[in-house]
Amino acid sequence: DAGVIQSPRHEVTEMGQEVTLRCKPISGHNSLFWYRQTMMRGLELLIYFNNNVPIDDSGMPEDRFSAKMPNASFSTLKIQPSEPRDSAVYFCASSSHTDTQYFGPGTRLTVL
Amino acid sequence: QKEVEQDPGPLSVPEGAIVSLNCTYSNSAFQYFMWYRQYSRKGPELLMYTYSSGNKEDGRFTAQVDKSSKYISLFIRDSQPSDSATYLCATNAGGTSYGKLTFGQGTILTVHP
Numbered sequence: 001d002a003g004v005i006q007s008p009r010h011e012v013t014e015m016g017q018e019v020t021l022r023c024k025p026i027s028g029h030n031s032l033f034w035y036r037q038t039m040m041r042g043l044e045l046l047i048y049f050n051n052n053v054p055i056d057d058s059g060m061p062e063d064r065f066s067a068k069m070p071n072a073s074f075s076t077l078k079i080q081p082s083e084p085r086d087s088a089v090y091f092c093a094s095s096s097h098t099d100t101q102y103f104g105p106g107t108r109l110t111v112l
Numbered sequence: 113q114k115e116v117e118q119d120p121g122p123l124s125v126p127e128g129a130i131v132s133l134n135c136t137y138s139n140s141a142f143q144y145f146m147w148y149r150q151y152s153r154k155g156p157e158l159l160m161y162t163y164s165s166g167n168k169e170d171g172r173f174t175a176q177v178d179k180s181s182k183y184i185s186l187f188i189r190d191s192q193p194s195d196s197a198t199y200l201c202a203t204n205a206g207g208t209s210y211g212k213l214t215f216g217q218g219t220i221l222t223v224h225p
Contacts, residue, residue: 101211106153
């Protein structure tokens with residue numbers, strides 16, 4: 001089993017640029033989660049989907065952030081425009097009818 | 113105040129020591145409690161999962177939940193250098209919000225030979 005796949009693993013961009021992070025959940029999992037991890041704030045849930053439908057996006061920091069899940073095997077998290085305070089590690093996780101969430105390796109984002 | 117509080121450490125212990133990691137939470141609706149382990153530059157992985165108050169043991173690891181005091185603990189016996197990682201407690205209320213985990217800050221643990 002390949003596990004949750006995230007790309008890119010590292011992203012360095014300049015302030016104002018659009019950033020798109022991608023996630024492929026584990027096959028058969030019906031829930032997908034996007035998290036952000038920083039030293040200051042720890043691991044925070046941004047949004048989660050159930051059966052491709054966004055269920056709770058209350059953790060999305062502001063309108064610059066958007067997430068989509070067009071099908072069961074793909075999701076994107078987009079930041080437009082990006083700001084230096086968006087620098088963090090972004091994790092995608094998936095689960096199947098349980099509370100056990102399987103995390104991907106993360107995308108380390110640096111906004112200069 | 114955060115809903116889940118966890119001392120970030122860092123915590124450094126010698127190999128073979130018993131390690132105690134703790135979290136407190138404020139939301140009485142939380143019913144499910146988890147411990148995740150995160151190695152450096154990796155994603156968190158589930159270590160222990162408990163529902164009710166009491167103890168749950170898995171090898172060298174014991175998870176303890178005291179709902180009356182809103183206190184959760186993870187004990188590691190005979191700690192090994194391979195246990196060096198960040199340990200995050202997590203909880204959720206279940207029901208319609210079963211997927212919405214709230215994490216503690218994480219405790220950085222180093223076990224030195």
